[in-house]
Amino acid sequence: MISSSFLSALLILALKGDHVSSFSPSQRVASSSATLTRSDSLRFRATPNRQYDNLSRVSIALSATTSTSESEVDTDDIIGTVTLIVPAATSSDQASSKFGSKSPVLPPSYTEAAEQLARKIRHFSDGRIIAKVVTPDENSDDACLTSNALLALGLTTPSDIQYLSRTFRKRRTSQEQTASINTCQFAIDCGTNNYAPIVGPYDEANPSLLGDIAPWSDVASGKRLAVQMAELFDKQNTDEFALSVMLFFNRFSGHKVPWVQHSIDVTWEKGVFQNAKELYSMATKCGPCITNCLADENCAACINALDSIDTRDQVASYRTVVSYESELLRDFTLCILQKNNIFECEATIPKVPEVKPMSHWRGEELTMDVARGIMMGHLEGVGESSLEGSKDLDVSWKVACGANVAYDQFPSQNQLFYPTAKGKDLWYDPVFRVETIDGRNVWCKRHYRVKNQTVPGTFRFSVLDNGVTSDEFWTIVGAADDLSWVVFHYAGAAGAVGQRYLGGLLCTADGQLPPAKDLEEIWPVLRSAEIEPWELFVVDNDDTTPGALAAGPAPLDYYRKTAAVIT
Numbered sequence: 001m002i003s004s005s006f007l008s009a010l011l012i013l014a015l016k017g018d019h020v021s022s023f024s025p026s027q028r029v030a031s032s033s034a035t036l037t038r039s040d041s042l043r044f045r046a047t048p049n050r051q052y053d054n055l056s057r058v059s060i061a062l063s064a065t066t067s068t069s070e071s072e073v074d075t076d077d078i079i080g081t082v083t084l085i086v087p088a089a090t091s092s093d094q095a096s097s098k099f100g101s102k103s104p105v106l107p108p109s110y111t112e113a114a115e116q117l118a119r120k121i122r123h124f125s126d127g128r129i130i131a132k133v134v135t136p137d138e139n140s141d142d143a144c145l146t147s148n149a150l151l152a153l154g155l156t157t158p159s160d161i162q163y164l165s166r167t168f169r170k171r172r173t174s175q176e177q178t179a180s181i182n183t184c185q186f187a188i189d190c191g192t193n194n195y196a197p198i199v200g201p202y203d204e205a206n207p208s209l210l211g212d213i214a215p216w217s218d219v220a221s222g223k224r225l226a227v228q229m230a231e232l233f234d235k236q237n238t239d240e241f242a243l244s245v246m247l248f249f250n251r252f253s254g255h256k257v258p259w260v261q262h263s264i265d266v267t268w269e270k271g272v273f274q275n276a277k278e279l280y281s282m283a284t285k286c287g288p289c290i291t292n293c294l295a296d297e298n299c300a301a302c303i304n305a306l307d308s309i310d311t312r313d314q315v316a317s318y319r320t321v322v323s324y325e326s327e328l329l330r331d332f333t334l335c336i337l338q339k340n341n342i343f344e345c346e347a348t349i350p351k352v353p354e355v356k357p358m359s360h361w362r363g364e365e366l367t368m369d370v371a372r373g374i375m376m377g378h379l380e381g382v383g384e385s386s387l388e389g390s391k392d393l394d395v396s397w398k399v400a401c402g403a404n405v406a407y408d409q410f411p412s413q414n415q416l417f418y419p420t421a422k423g424k425d426l427w428y429d430p431v432f433r434v435e436t437i438d439g440r441n442v443w444c445k446r447h448y449r450v451k452n453q454t455v456p457g458t459f460r461f462s463v464l465d466n467g468v469t470s471d472e473f474w475t476i477v478g479a480a481d482d483l484s485w486v487v488f489h490y491a492g493a494a495g496a497v498g499q500r501y502l503g504g505l506l507c508t509a510d511g512q513l514p515p516a517k518d519l520e521e522i523w524p525v526l527r528s529a530e531i532e533p534w535e536l537f538v539v540d541n542d543d544t545t546p547g548a549l550a551a552g553p554a555p556l557d558y559y560r561k562t563a564a565v566i567t
Contacts (some may be wrong), residue, residue, distance in 0.1 A: 010189055022381070037269030079255040080182065082121055082131040082245060083147040084112035084114040085140065085164070085194075087154055097154060098189060098236040100534030104401055104513055108534045110154035110189075114534050122241040123352050123502060123530070124259045129249055145170055149184040149248060156191055168195050171201065181218060185246050188233045199226040200252040207475065218252075225251060226309060237406040240315065244379035247312070260312050262345040262498025264337070277329045281342050293332040298324055303332075305495045314406035314501060322410075322444050323436035325466050330368050333467030337496040343496030353530040354487045356513045366476075371457045374479050374486060375417040375426060375450070378509045382418055391509050394556050397486060397512030402535040403526075404503030408459040410434055410444075411540035412548055414556060415507065417450070420563070426450035429462060433551050441551040447559045450474075461490070470494045478525035485514050487522065489529040497507030504531045 015109070087095070095108040106117070111133065111484040118131035132147075134140035136155065144150055144167045155164050168185055175183045175198065187195040196205035202222025210219040225247060232244035243260065248256040266275045282290065295297040302324030319331070336342050359366055361374070377396035386392070397415045400450040404409035412433035417426050428448035435441055442536055448463040448560045453473075472492035479486040488505045504526060508514060514522065523533050542548060 008099075016531065020553060033405065058463060065551045077128050077494070078130055079125075079128045079257075080130075080149070080253050081147040082118070082129060082149045083140075083143045084133045085112040085136060085144060085150065085155065086133060086169075087157070088135040088137065095154065097236070099358065102194050103534045103536045104368060104538050105533045105536075108532070112532075112534075116242055116535070117238055119530055120238045120476070122301050122511045123246050123350065124242040125249070125257060126350070126352055128257075129245065132467075136160045136167075137525075141167075145174070148182050148253070151245075152187045152190055152195075154189045155187070156189075161190070164195065170561055172198065172205065174563055175203070176206075176510060180224075181252050184228065184229075184358045186233060194230075197226050197230065199229065199248060202226055213265060216271070221251060221269055222257065232313070233403075235315075237405045240313075245372075247549060258347065259500055262343060262347070263312055264310050264343045264497055266347065268510070268549070278342055281340070282336055285340045285342070286332070288378045289332045289335045296326070296328050298312040298326055299328040299332065302329055302429075312499070313398070314499060315409070318406045319409065319434075320437065321466055322434045323438070325442075325444065330467040332479070334464075335467075337468050338464075341485045341496055343498070345496055347493040347495045347498045349493045350470060350500050350502055352489045355475050355477060355491075355529045357455060358361070359457075361479060362481045365382050366456045368452050368456045370408065371459075372417075372419075372426060372452070374476055374483070375428075376419075377415075377417065377483060377486065377507075379416060379418060387483065391483075394511060397507035397509065398483075398541055399504050399539050400541075401514050401538045402503060402509055403504045403535050403537070404501060405537065406421075407503065408537040408539070411545075412543065412551070412554065413511070413539050413541070414554055416556060416560060418485050418560060418563070420449075425452070426459075427559065427563050429556075431558070433555050433558055435547060435550065443551055443555055445558050448472075465494075467495050468496045475529075477529050478522070480518070484508065484517065485522065487525045487529070489531070504529050504536075505527055506536065511539060513538070 079301040095109065096106065097113045098111045099113045100107040115132040118133055121129055122130040124567060126206055132143060134143050135139040136159070150167070152164050157160055160175045164187060168187075171185055172185065174180075179201075181200040184197075184199050185195075186197045187193070194204075196203065198204070201218045202208075202211060202220075202225075204226065207223075208219045210217045211223040212220070214220055231250065232240040235241075245258045246257045249255070250260045260444055263270070266279070270278075275448040293303065295564055302320060305320045305324070306317060309320065311317045332494055337345075357366070357371075361370060364370075369385075370387070374380050375396065376387075376390075378391040378393040379386075379396040380392035380394065395414045396417045399408075399413035401413065402413075410432045414431040416431070419426060429445060430448075430449050431443060431445045433441060434444050446465055448461045448465050452458075456543035457476040459474045461470075461474055463470050463472075471494075472490050476487045479487050485506060485508045488507065489502075490504070491500075491502050493500045506513075506522060506526070513519070519533075524538075526533060
C-alpha cells in the first residue's frame with residue numbers, strides 16, 4: 001500500500017486546507033453471519049464421503065449439490081489454471097496437513113485438503129479458474145509445467161523434493177524465455193526451503209531493482225503480492241488459500257476476478273490519479289463525517305488499523321471493524337461506501353456452489369411455515385410458530401461450529417429468529433462476543449430482515465452492518481427431526497465494498513457439538529453444501545470463561561424488545 005504519510009498529504013490537498021492530521025480510506029465492512037470458534041472440543045475423525053444412509057432423524061436435500069466443473073464452463077470463460085501437487089501415495093500421502101486445526105475432526109491429508117482447495121478455487125472464481133490435483137511423477141509434467149499457478153503442498157521426501165526442484169527450475173526457465181507475467185509458483189509446507197516463489201514478473205531467485213525503486217511497476221506489485229500470498233497460505237484454511245489465488249489471477253491474468261476485483265485501499269496498482277480522484281471525492285462529499293471520525297480517538301484508531309492491511313482480506317478487516325465499531329464509524333462508512341460508493345464497488349451473491357435445501361422434514365414435504373419454524377428453533381414467545389420439540393429458550397439456536405474463517409472466529413454466538421409485527425417476514429438478531437485487537441471482550445449485535453424465497457427452506461437476508469448493506473441467501477440444508485441440530489448454508493455480498501462470501505453453520509440449542517453418532521449423520525449434510533467437516537471452526541460457547549465473564553450478560557433482547565412494533 002501507499003504509505004500513510006503520502007495518503008495524508010493527498011487528503012489534505014483534497015480538503016483544500018481543512019485540518020486533517022492523518023487519514024486512510026482503507027475501510028472495509030462485511031456482513032456478520034453470526035458464527036464463531038472454540039478449540040477445546042472433543043475431536044472426531046470424519047467418515048469418508050459416501051452415499052447417504054437412511055437417516056432416521058434428519059431430512060436433507062434429495063438431489064446432490066451441483067458445482068461448476070470444467071466441463072460445465074465455456075472454455076472461453078476460463079481465465080487460468082492451477083495445479084496442486086501433493087505427496088505421492090508411496091511417500092507421505094497419509095500424513096496430516098495443517099488444515100483443520102480448529103475443527104471438530106482430525107486434520108485432512110494433503111490430498112484431501114488439495115481436493116477441497118480445488119473445489120474452493122472454482123467456487124471463488126465462479127468456475128473460471130480450473131484447479132487439478134496431481135502427484136510428483138512424469139505423468140504430471142504437463143500439468144505442472146503448463147498451468148499458470150503451481151502450488152506444492154507438503155512435499156518432504158527426497159524423491160518428491162527432487163521432482164519439485166526440477167519442476168520449479170523448468171518453469172523459471174520458461175518464464176525467463178517467454179517473459180510471461182501470468183505465472184505463479186509456491187512451495188507450502190515443503191520443509192524449511194521456500195524454493196524462491198514466483199508471482200507475475202517477480203522472481204525471488206532473480207530479484208529486479210525495480211521491485212525496490214519503482215513501487216508502481218509490475219515487478220514491485222508482484223513482490224508485494226508474493227508477501228501477501230505467503231501470509232495467506234500460512235494461515236492454513238481454505239478460504240484464505242483460495243483468496244490468495246484469486247488475488248494473483250486478478251492482478252496478472254489480464255482478467256478481473258469479481259471476488260477480489262474491487263479495493264477500497266489506496267494502492268500503487270490503482271495509480272496516483274485514481275487514488276487522488278477517490279480521495280478528493282471523499283473529501284468533497286463526506287468531509288464532515290471524515291472530520292468527526294478523525295477527531296474521535298476510537299474511530300481514528302480503526303482507520304489507522306485498517307490502513308495497515310489489505311481490506312480484501314475479510315478476516316483481518318472484519319475483526320478490525322468489530323473491534324472499533326461506533327456510530328461515528330458507521331456514519332463514516334455509510335457516507336463514503338454506501339451512499340456515495342466512492343470506490344465504485346459492486347458485488348453480487350455467489351451462485352457457486354448451488355446448494356439445495358432439504359425437501360422433507362419429519363417425513364413430510366417441507367413447507368414455508370415449517371421452514372420458518374425451524375429457523376425460529378427453540379426461541380420462547382413465538383406463539384403458534386413454535387414447533388414441537390422447541391425448548392422455549394432465550395435464543396433460537398447457538399452456533400456450534402461454522403465454516404467461514406472471517407466470521408467464525410468469534411466466541412459466544414447466539415441466534416434469534418422471530419416474526420415481524422405483521423408476521424409475514426422474520427427478524428434475525430445474531431449476538432456474538434468479540435475479543436478485540438486491544439484485548440477487550442465486547443458484545444456485537446446485528447438486526448437482519450429475513451424474507452421467504454420461492455423454494456421452502458430458502459431465505460433472503462439483508463442488514464446494514466457498520467454503514468454497509470449486506471445481502472445474503474440462506475438455505476436450510478438439513479435439520480434433525482427432534483430439533484436437536486440444524487445446518488444452514490449462506491452466500492452473501494456487501495456491494496458497497498465489493499465483497500462476496502460463503503459459509504455454513506451447524507447449530508444446536510446449547511451451542512455444544514452433537515454426540516458422535518449424530519455427527520456421522522451431519523457430515524453428509526455439510527458435504528451436500530460442499531463443506532468438509534475439517535473446514536469448520538468450533539465455537540467457544542462457555543459462559544464461564546474469563547472473556548465471557550468480562551463481557552457480561554449478552555444483550556439478547558436489544559432489538560427484539562422494540563421490533564414487535566416494526567413491520
